[in-house]
Amino acid sequence: MANDRGGGGSRSNEGASPLSLISSLNRRRAAQIIRDLNTRSSSGGRSNTRSSSGRSNKRGSSGKRSFGAVRKLVEERQRRIEEGQRRAGARAQARSYVAMQQARAREAQREIEQEMLEQAYADLRQRFLDQFAVDIPRPPLLDVPSLDSYVKPYDDAAALANRVYEETVPQIQGIYDSLQEDLAESQAEAQRQQARADELARQEQAAMLQQAQALTRPTTLDYELGVAGAGSLGQQQAEADRAFLALRAADEAALAANLRENDQRLAATRREDAEAMRSGSLAAAKTNLDQILTQIGLGRARAEQQYQRDKAQIEDENARRLWQYAQLVQDAQREALAMAAEAEQMWADQNEAIAQAATVSPRALWEAALPTRQQANPVTVQAMVDVINLAGEGAAGFAEAMRMIRDEEEKLASGEAYGDPVNMRLLRKWLTEYYDDREYVDPTRYQQLGGDPIYLAVRQRYNAQPPRIQR
Amino acid sequence: MASYKGVSRYSDKGRGDLSADDWNWLQTQRRQIEQQYSIGTAQNKFQRDTAKANYLRRKGDLTRSWAQRFADFQAPYVRAGLLNSGLYALGRDRFNLARNQQLGELLADYEQTIGALKLSDELLASVRRNALDDIASAEAARRASVAEELRRARQGL
Numbered sequence: 194m195a196n197d198r199g200g201g202g203s204r205s206n207e208g209a210s211p212l213s214l215i216s217s218l219n220r221r222r223a224a225q226i227i228r229d230l231n232t233r234s235s236s237g238g239r240s241n242t243r244s245s246s247g248r249s250n251k252r253g254s255s256g257k258r259s260f261g262a263v264r265k266l267v268e269e270r271q272r273r274i275e276e277g278q279r280r281a282g283a284r285a286q287a288r289s290y291v292a293m294q295q296a297r298a299r300e301a302q303r304e305i306e307q308e309m310l311e312q313a314y315a316d317l318r319q320r321f322l323d324q325f326a327v328d329i330p331r332p333p334l335l336d337v338p339s340l341d342s343y344v345k346p347y348d349d350a351a352a353l354a355n356r357v358y359e360e361t362v363p364q365i366q367g368i369y370d371s372l373q374e375d376l377a378e379s380q381a382e383a384q385r386q387q388a389r390a391d392e393l394a395r396q397e398q399a400a401m402l403q404q405a406q407a408l409t410r411p412t413t414l415d416y417e418l419g420v421a422g423a424g425s426l427g428q429q430q431a432e433a434d435r436a437f438l439a440l441r442a443a444d445e446a447a448l449a450a451n452l453r454e455n456d457q458r459l460a461a462t463r464r465e466d467a468e469a470m471r472s473g474s475l476a477a478a479k480t481n482l483d484q485i486l487t488q489i490g491l492g493r494a495r496a497e498q499q500y501q502r503d504k505a506q507i508e509d510e511n512a513r514r515l516w517q518y519a520q521l522v523q524d525a526q527r528e529a530l531a532m533a534a535e536a537e538q539m540w541a542d543q544n545e546a547i548a549q550a551a552t553v554s555p556r557a558l559w560e561a562a563l564p565t566r567q568q569a570n571p572v573t574v575q576a577m578v579d580v581i582n583l584a585g586e587g588a589a590g591f592a593e594a595m596r597m598i599r600d601e602e603e604k605l606a607s608g609e610a611y612g613d614p615v616n617m618r619l620l621r622k623w624l625t626e627y628y629d630d631r632e633y634v635d636p637t638r639y640q641q642l643g644g645d646p647i648y649l650a651v652r653q654r655y656n657a658q659p660p661r662i663q664r
Numbered sequence: 665m666a667s668y669k670g671v672s673r674y675s676d677k678g679r680g681d682l683s684a685d686d687w688n689w690l691q692t693q694r695r696q697i698e699q700q701y702s703i704g705t706a707q708n709k710f711q712r713d714t715a716k717a718n719y720l721r722r723k724g725d726l727t728r729s730w731a732q733r734f735a736d737f738q739a740p741y742v743r744a745g746l747l748n749s750g751l752y753a754l755g756r757d758r759f760n761l762a763r764n765q766q767l768g769e770l771l772a773d774y775e776q777t778i779g780a781l782k783l784s785d786e787l788l789a790s791v792r793r794n795a796l797d798d799i800a801s802a803e804a805a806r807r808a809s810v811a812e813e814l815r816r817a818r819q820g821l
Contacts, residue, residue, distance in 0.1 A: 354819040361704050361815040372804035379797050386789050394782060401775050405768065430761060434768050438775065445779045449786055456790050463797050467804065474808040478815065594811065 229595065301365055310650045318662055321537050325529035329521050332514040335507045343500040347493035358482045362475060369471035373464065380460050387453060394449075398442050399533055405434045489584040534662040541661075545646035551639035555626040567622075576601065577623050681810045682803075693799050701792040708781045708788070715781070719774035726770065730763040732811075 567574045576597070583594035601615045639649055679687045703749045737759050 350819065352736060357815045357818045361811055364811045368804050368807045368811065372800055375800040376797055379793050379800075383789065383793050387786075390782065390786060397775075397778060397782075401771065404771055430764055430768070434771075437772065441772075441775060441779060447782065448783055452783075452786055452790055456793070459794055460797065467801060469807050470801070470808065474812065478812055481812070481816065542806075 216471055307654065310647075310654055313647050314651050318533075318537065321533040321540075321662065322529065324536065325532040327525040327529060329518065329525055332518050334511045334514065337504050337507050338500070340497070340500050343496040344493050347489050347496060351489045351493075354482055354485045354489070358478060361478055365471065365474045365478065370475075372467045376460060377466065380457075383451065383453075383456060383460075387449075390449070392444075394445070398438070401438055402435065405438060406431065442507050479585055530662065537662050540645070545652075547642045547644035548634045548639060548649060548652060551634050551636075551642055551644065552632050552636065553635045554632045555629040559623060559626045570616060570619060573616045573623075574614045574621050576620055577627075580620075580624065581627065680807065681682075682807060683810070683813060686806050686810075690799055690803050694796065697792055697795040697799070703789050704788040705785060708784050712778060712781045713775040715774055719770060722770055723767065726763075726767055730766075734759065 213462070318375060395485065579597060580594045583590040583597070586593075598617075598620075598662075603609075605614060632651060636646075636649065640646065682690075737755065738747075741747050741749075741755070746752050
């Protein structure tokens with residue numbers, strides 16, 4: 194083993210600076226030291242066992258015990274070893290199970306923390322966006338008027354025209370009914386007058402005949418003298434007078450009849466005229482109604498066309514306003530996005546500067562804590578300093594450091610260590626820290642400097658390349 | 665319907681939808697016709713009465729005149745004692761014929777006058793009736809026209 198370690202040391206000796214204590218130590222060699230230390234630590238049980246057997250051999254070689262006793266001792270020791278191995282296996286199994294459970298719990302916890310972190314980071318970015326969001330009022334849109342509002346006046350006018358026509362028709366009918374009644378009444382009155390005139394004429398005629406007969410009536414003496422009677426001159430004159438009167442009466446009756454016939458003809462003509470006027474008025478009203486309805490229909494068609502034009506214009510105007518609104522919103526969003534991205538960049542730069550200021554390395558921490566540790570563990574600190582110094586001196590120094598550590602371990606294992614021995618566990622930890630070339634941000638320091646913990650978490654989560662607001 | 669039936673013909677209530685001008689013109693026409701008819705019938709009545717009075721007066725005169733002339737005609741026959749003769753009968757027959765002829769002519773004149781007046785009455789009545797019927801027709805036509813105008817005005821056209 195020593196040769197192996199020495200071979201390892203000689204292989205890793207190239208390029209090492211022997212003078213520097215801290216900074217010049219070859220990293221590979223340091224890593225080799227740590228690996229060897231860990232290997233030795235894990236194989237310490239076997240070493241002890243061998244040491245024990247060695248001691249047992251020493252004791253056996255003293256020759257003071259019998260072979261049977263030695264054999265019993267060996268068997269006893271073998272049994273104890275097997276028992277120890279069995280217990281160690283059970284413990285290892287238990288440790289493995291616990292470690293697995295703990296790993297699962299840690300994994301779950303890590304996932305929860307990552308979700309919370311991503312949510313917090315998303316909320317932060319949303320706050321940046323909200324900070325610059327501008328609320329652009331939606332433009333008022335014009336109402337599209339209803340078709341009814343355009344055509345209703347025409348429909349109303351048509352309904353009114355029809356209603357007025359329906360009301361006018363009976364009115365005209367009534368007017369001409371009244372005229373016909375008047376004409377009929379006039380005719381009845383004429384007939385009554387004619388009847389009275391006929392009666393008067395008859396009485397007059399009778400009176401005239403009476404007068405004429407009185408004039409020509411023969412006296413008693415006439416009868417005595419024989420001058421009265423048929424064929425007499427008086428009789429002849431009386432007959433002539435009666436004939437004349439009858440002729441005159443006939444003439445008058447003919448004239449009157451002619452007049453009345455003419456009147457009746459006129460009356461009939463007048464009735465026919467009244468009927469013609471009635472039908473003419475009704476036809477004119479109907480024609481006029483039809484003309485009006487035609488005009489209304491034309492106006493209604495024009496109104497419908499106007500409605501279509503207005504509707505198209507209003508819809509165009511609304512579309513234009515919406516487009517303009519969309520442009521404004523898009524511009525505002527773009528500008529808000531740019532400002533949010535800039536603000537986020539400023540936030541990130543500021544926190545990155547703080548993080549740089551709060552960045553620490555394990556080696557620096559170890560060096561900072563050296564005075565305190567020297568007081569608490571001076572022996573271990575001295576061993577640490579010796580290892581570092583030796584490791585910095587090249588292959589020989591490195592081998593010497595390994596030897597020194599091995600001696601210390603053997604001292605501890607054999608119980609020969611006394612006083613204040615080197616704390617090997619602490620030494621391994623310190624060496625691990627010392628040769629750890631990583632750097633990390635100290636969270637406490639970072640918060641003391643006023644850094645945003647979200648940035649730090651995001652920086653660690655995304656390896657300093659977090660998703661940013663895209664302009 | 666604004667009917668004017670049942671209302672006095674000359675009452676303004678019968679005007680209805682007619683304008684004041686139209687109504688006044690129609691009523692004036694009616695009044696003129698009625699006035700002409702009244703005047704005509706009054707004149708006829710006066711002439712009829714006058715003719716009758718003339719006839720009666722002239723008939724009385726002629727009756728009295730012929731009575732006197734009969735006494736003058738009979739006196740010679742009385743003096744000659746020929747009252748029961750054929751000669752007297754012939755003379756008296758001729759006397760009566762002349763008298764009756766004169767009275768008959770008077771009666772015929774009177775009757776002719778009366779007949780003419782009767783015809784005139786009938787003519788006046790006919791003219792009045794025809795004129796009133798014409799006016800009624802004109803009024804109906806005007807009312808129908810006004811109804812049409814009102815209809816157009818009511819429908820706002």
